Amino acid sequence: xxxxxxxxxxxxxxRVADLAAGEEFHSGTYEVTREGIRQFAAxxxxxxxxxxxxxxxxxxxxxxxxxHTAAITMRLFVEALPLAGGRVGAGVDGLKWPAPVRxxxxxxxxxxxxDVKASRSKPGTYILTVLVETSNQSGQLVQxxxxxxxxxxxxxxxx
Amino acid sequence: xxxxxxxxxxxxxxRVADLAAGEEFHSGTYEVTREGIRQFAAxxxxxxxxxxxxxxxxxxxxxxxxxHTAAITMRLFVEALPLAGGRVGAGVDGLKWPAPVRxxxxxxxxxxxxDVKASRSKPGTYILTVLVETSNQSGQLVQxxxxxxxxxxxxxxxx
Numbered sequence: 158x159x160x161x162x163x164x165x166x167x168x169x170x171x172r173v174a175d176l177a178a179g180e181e182f183h184s185g186t187y188e189v190t191r192e193g194i195r196q197f198a199a200x201x202x203x204x205x206x207x208x209x210x211x212x213x214x215x216x217x218x219x220x221x222x223x224x225h226t227a228a229i230t231m232r233l234f235v236e237a238l239p240l241a242g243g244r245v246g247a248g249v250d251g252l253k254w255p256a257p258v259r260x261x262x263x264x265x266x267x268x269x270x271x272d273v274k275a276s277r278s279k280p281g282t283y284i285l286t287v288l289v290e291t292s293n294q295s296g297q298l299v300q301x302x303x304x305x306x307x308x309x310x311x312x313x314x315x316x
Numbered sequence: 317x318x319x320x321x322x323x324x325x326x327x328x329x330x331r332v333a334d335l336a337a338g339e340e341f342h343s344g345t346y347e348v349t350r351e352g353i354r355q356f357a358a359x360x361x362x363x364x365x366x367x368x369x370x371x372x373x374x375x376x377x378x379x380x381x382x383x384h385t386a387a388i389t390m391r392l393f394v395e396a397l398p399l400a401g402g403r404v405g406a407g408v409d410g411l412k413w414p415a416p417v418r419x420x421x422x423x424x425x426x427x428x429x430x431d432v433k434a435s436r437s438k439p440g441t442y443i444l445t446v447l448v449e450t451s452n453q454s455g456q457l458v459q460x461x462x463x464x465x466x467x468x469x470x471x472x473x474x475x
Contacts, residue, residue, distance in 0.1 A: 188359060190346075197387075200387075200391070201387035201388065201390050201391045202387070202390045202391065202394065203391070203394065204394065204402045205402065206402060206404075214402070215404050215466070215468060222390065223405040224383070224386055224387045225334070225387075227383055228359075228360035228361070228383045228384075228387065229360065229384065231360050231361045231381065232360045232361065232362070233364065233385050235361065235362065243363045243364065243373070244363070245365075245374055246382040246413055247412070248412040248413070249408070249412075249415070250409075250410070250411075251407070251409070252407060252408040252409075252411055253406070253407040253408075254326060254406070254407070255407055269322040273427070297368050306425070307374070311375060
């Protein structure tokens with residue numbers, strides 16, 4: 158484990174067909190540790206300023222890889238909005254990291270439904286677009302993105 | 317380790333100021349293991365079809381989280397195009413996963429320089445836009461994205 162989910166949102170599993178644009182969902186929190194940042198970076202993004210405090214770098218201290226922030230966000234997003242049938246990423250628009258994540262930061266996700274479409278060609282399959290915003294303990298945005306996910310509603314017959 | 321870098325690209329570190337649009341860089345390869353897929357999913361994307369073979373899912377078998385593919389891609393991208401001064405992600409356009417990654421797949425990255433701009437406000441800082449394409453051993457694209465990264469050239473005085 159590279160961090161700790163210190164609280165869980167009390168979300169119940171939703172059916173995608175029942176979601177409406179504008180609905181908001183909030184995750185629990187996830188505490189990012191120095192060792193977690195180092196481990197993720199060693200495996201996936203081995204740049205000095207992710208592995209250790211690097212006074213000469215952009216940040217002057219150790220910060221998390223943006224891909225680590227993205228991975229933590231996915232975990233919080235799955236918790237914030239559990240979907241019967243799961244979700245498969247089709248693509249992501251506008252992935253941005255407006256501020257770095259530092260050791261000890263506690264992250265939380267807000268997911269706002271933007272659009273839900275039933276697939277015409279595949280009955281029981283829905284295309285869901287969601288604005289996913291990740292903030293730290295000060296309320297500062299550390300990541301924003303708008304993923305489009307494919308959800309197959311269980312109990313509806315696939316084509 | 318959730319996978320094995322089985323070969324490394326023989327890249328030398330480049331200065332961002334010397335890169336030209338159209339230049340291509342190829343990474344070494346990375347073998348994705350069943351256990352690696354499970355470990356990443358358990359921590360960051362705990363959906364059944366990432367944790368195990370799930371005959372009822374979209375895929376009918378275990379597949380990697382797209383965020384795992386993205387993290388592996390970052391590692392291969394850093395190898396393919398080592399930059400003096402490192403790189404910091406500003407944002408990513410058009411992140412897509414056109415095909416799933418399965419246990420035993422071997423991934424490789426091609427990075428094509430799209431644009432290099434010197435920052436006007438911060439001397440020694442460059443904004444680099446790169447098309448990053450990740451393929452499996454059959455040459456099938458499993459991820460595409462166009463990140464914009466900020467690179468501070470070492471030896472040039474920051475503002």
